[in-house]
Amino acid sequence: MGETIKDLKRTHLCGEVTIEDNENKVTIMGWVQKRRDHGGVIFADIRDRSGIVQVVFNPDSGKELFDKADSLRSEYVVAITGKVEPRPEGNVNPELPTGEIEIKAEELRVLDAAETPPIQIEDNIDTGEDVRLKYRYLDLRRPKMTKLMGLRHQITKTTRDYLDNNGFWEIETPILTKSSPEGARDYLVPSRVNPGQFFALPQSPQIFKQLLMVSGMEKYFQIARCFRDEDLRANRQPEFTQIDMEMSFVNQEEVMEITEGLMKELFAVGNIEVPAKIKRMSYQEAMDRFGSDKPDLRFAMELKDLSEAVKDSDFNIFSGTVSSGGQVKGINFKGGADSPRSTIDGFEEYVKMFKAKGLAWMALREDELKSPIAKFLSDQEIEDIKEVMDAETGDLLLIVADKASVVASALGNLRLKIARENDLIPEEVYEFVWIVDFPLFEYDENEDRLAALHHPFTAPIDSDIEKLDSDPASVKSKAYDLVLNGEELGGGSIRINNHKLQEKVFSALSISEEEQQEKFGYLLEAFDYGTPPHGGIAFGLDRLMMIVGRTDSIRDVIAFPKTQKATSPLTNAPSVVDKKQLQELGISIRS
């Protein structure tokens, strides 16, 4: 049993005791980071979330106190009262903010003893993530993690302050809501009161925020938890947080403007400067030049179109692809001509993951042109390829021939892989870009129908509305994504605010009238009662945090994240439940 605080009052945080407090009596409370016993003198580093301060125990302050200090171990929780003194000549520690002083202990209370922790509480540990997650409460004690949690608080606070200053109201929307077709798999929650029926956890508050616009709230935001039952990635968790906003009586420009102001303040928290006016790029240009709708603009290696140069080639794979409506494009890995064959084979394996059938290459070496395809190409064709690709001696040209979507994802991803592996991406460079002029729909091969590229509530641009029937695939939308360094920070759109138009879009998505009524009837009906033009945007707070916090794992910015199998090693969730619980819900498990 530990001692109690009783009348003790914490006067200082560990990291905030300075030479200003010299000669003062202070009381700190925290964890024992480290005890250094020199026989005649004992040092103890005491840590709280603000930092570390050194406490000194001398024999002259009494045997009882000294013996107690001797019994301290790592992670004991203590309260210490003592006098702040400057450290003796030559013993200042410039590494610590509190390194000029130390606290000469007069009283020590052990508030709680501790077992030796399974992971060490310090920044640079190599401990596996499984162990860290199981003992997450210890992992979060590490200063690096503590700082990230503090940073996350700063970001959400800054968001609230900025949006409040701009007239937004924070409004909560339901967590228990209705399952919707379109989109990710829903997490379902059975209803005991309504056996056989289920709520769904929201994939986003999309429809509710639109209803709030119908409700006349005009400017809404929420730091909203969202749930998607899909497989995880380094930057994807099944529950994540969006900064979700919606405004009435605005156009695209106004949403983007208010957003840029928010970004400026949020990134300032991480000492990252956002340009006053973020540049814009059309979806088509992004796909053409970078093979991605979230281009990383920190380095070049752009995709170059070789279709014209090879359309009449004897090399059938190239000319045939062009004549059947596909593309031949390439990227230039500058200085990569001497890459070993195994590396190039690795590139080919990699593009095959993105459905490319192969990877053609030309290595422009000092003495020769090394390429398995050169013999099929005329000298003129080779020259044209080199010219289009701005190639010179020492370069490695990597070429994919396929339909446009495959070429884009194969080369777009290869571009990123090569850049990462060869350190072509500069550190601490932040390239923001708005991607605009998205198509409203994209073709879904699996389902053989059009699917919403953004979501089904996105408005088409005014001049394309008449093409919804005749040529839906060519319709552009009022959608916009904010991209930073190849990461989609957030996306939004101006929404449809009209019953008829919304029905038309649903129909283009092959959502039957019955399904429209059943799934979205309440939204369509709401539109009939006077709906303001509205639009908004949502940001992935966790991904934003990864950038501001300079970490590669989304798990580092979430206090209690899930593993890749969507489980929690800490709580052991998910778990089987009592038969009785299932019975109440009218659910039986098929085994």
Place this chain on the structure above:
RNA sequence: GGAGGUGUAGCGUAGCGGUUUAACGCGCCGGCCUGUCAAGCCGGAGAUCGCGGGUUCAAAUCCCGUCUCCUCCGCCA
């Protein structure tokens, strides 16, 4: 659903058929030490080598299966 990687004291690694009684660093425990802050010196405890099966005279080491964690593809309006 698929591909790849991973698993050896509390933590991180080495060992990759027999000279090993499984080694090293950190941590832990004990002793010495009055100025350390990656303290130092001396001593010590701690591992059925993820799990199951197989091959072999002999398996941490080879083979098969399985599980965990990580990265990626599919999926993520």
